[in-house]
Amino acid sequence: MTAPLFRPQFPPAIQRVINRLYAETVAQDPRTRDAALAEGMANESHAGFYAAMTDARMPVTPEFGNLLYVMARSSGAREVVEFGTSFGVSTLFLAAALRDNGGGRIVSTELFPAKAARAEANLREAGLADLVEIRVGDARETLRSDDGAPIDLILLDAAKDLYLDVLRLLEPRLRKGGLVVSDRADLDGGDGDRAAAHIAYLTDMTNGYRMAGVATQALGQTFLHDVAIRV
Numbered sequence: 001m002t003a004p005l006f007r008p009q010f011p012p013a014i015q016r017v018i019n020r021l022y023a024e025t026v027a028q029d030p031r032t033r034d035a036a037l038a039e040g041m042a043n044e045s046h047a048g049f050y051a052a053m054t055d056a057r058m059p060v061t062p063e064f065g066n067l068l069y070v071m072a073r074s075s076g077a078r079e080v081v082e083f084g085t086s087f088g089v090s091t092l093f094l095a096a097a098l099r100d101n102g103g104g105r106i107v108s109t110e111l112f113p114a115k116a117a118r119a120e121a122n123l124r125e126a127g128l129a130d131l132v133e134i135r136v137g138d139a140r141e142t143l144r145s146d147d148g149a150p151i152d153l154i155l156l157d158a159a160k161d162l163y164l165d166v167l168r169l170l171e172p173r174l175r176k177g178g179l180v181v182s183d184r185a186d187l188d189g190g191d192g193d194r195a196a197a198h199i200a201y202l203t204d205m206t207n208g209y210r211m212a213g214v215a216t217q218a219l220g221q222t223f224l225h226d227v228a229i230r231v
């Protein structure tokens with residue numbers, strides 16, 4: 001959100017939308033978060049947290065967005081599944097990569113229709129909407145049926161306590177060499193057991209993954225991410 005983390009490196013039509021969304025995040029997200037806090041909803045362990053955050057963008061950090069682009073490019077991704085669209089910031093980075101890989105599809109999932117509509121508009125403005133299908137509703141349902149195309153990259157960036165459930169749902173389609181990217185699993189607002197179980201699953205060699213932890217910074221804070229490869 002501040003230089004040098006925020007490197008402009010995409011075609012102008014895409015970069016303009018990314019820049020606007022990060023500027024809006026800085027200007028507006030704290031207000032929405034404060035209102036949620038005032039209602040007693042400090043984090044997602046509270047029922048209604050995401051409903052209270054429908055006006056908030058909650059994007060990945062700019063540097064992690066850049067890393068998503070690099071990971072999708074380096075793995076030659078064509079089939080991507082995303083848990084948690086919000087306003088579509090991470091989706092923009094991933095779709096930019098798919099465009100540069102020569103095409104493909106992102107299936108992204110969002111609980112709230114209003115947010116999905118905002119993401120769709122942002123992707124249209126960036127000229128990337130043709131690469132993205134947004135499914136509205138609970139991802140555990142909307143991802144249940146699919147055509148079985150092998151998945152190259154999974155991004156988990158929504159309710160942390162559901163990461164393992166969503167991964168297990170998609171796992172039969174994840175190709176060898178495919179990536180599982182978990183954003184901020186450390187933030188599980190509940191007792192932490194579910195997100196911890198997710199990380200334990202990815203770090204247990206017998207489950208067929210190898211994992212690396214990555215930290216990025218934005219607005220003076222540190223954000224943690226985990227990147228696993230299916231071996």
Ligand SMILES: C[S@@+](CC[C@H](N)C(=O)[O-])C[C@H]1O[C@@H](n2cnc3c(N)ncnc32)[C@H](O)[C@@H]1O
Pocket residue numbers: 050057058059060083084085086087088089090091109110111112115137138139140157158159162
């Ligand atoms: C952290 S935000 C995603 C940010 C987005 N990846 C980005 O970088 O712009 C998480 C989103 O997941 C959505 N969400 C929460 N639980 C969900 C569920 N069970 N199924 C689908 N979406 C969900 C929330 O409404 C919220 O918009």
